[in-house]
Amino acid sequence: MQQEVIIRFSADQEVVEPLGAHEALLAPDVARRWLDEQFIANECEPLRASGKVLTADKLLSLAVTVGPQRFADDAAFRHGYALAAISAMGKSVLRIDIETSHIAY
Numbered sequence: 815m816q817q818e819v820i821i822r823f824s825a826d827q828e829v830v831e832p833l834g835a836h837e838a839l840l841a842p843d844v845a846r847r848w849l850d851e852q853f854i855a856n857e858c859e860p861l862r863a864s865g866k867v868l869t870a871d872k873l874l875s876l877a878v879t880v881g882p883q884r885f886a887d888d889a890a891f892r893h894g895y896a897l898a899a900i901s902a903m904g905k906s907v908l909r910i911d912i913e914t915s916h917i918a919y
Contacts, residue, residue, distance in 0.1 A: 819896035821910045829885040831896035845901035
């Protein structure tokens with residue numbers, strides 16, 4: 815089964831991180847913990863005025879905060895993000911569109 819995360823920053827800037835078909839996923843709580851740690855370490859801002867941060871919000875905010883250059887330059891971060899995203903969301907393919915703040919499965 816195909817597993818990948820596609821992050822679209824703009825019409826001409828997209829990052830694709832495929833995962834191996836048989837790559838072991840993280841337990842959902844481990845994936846969410848990785849996202850929590852990265853959210854704090856990168857000083858991300860909550861997207862909602864209420865301060866509640868959903869997993870989808872963390873994925874969007876983290877990608878916005880670190881930007882396309884970090885994904886291009888840091889293969890370990892890019893892979894960790896993709897693995898955590900797929901594991902936390904329970905979907906094999908995620909399309910994260912930064913321009914529209916939309917995540918599709």
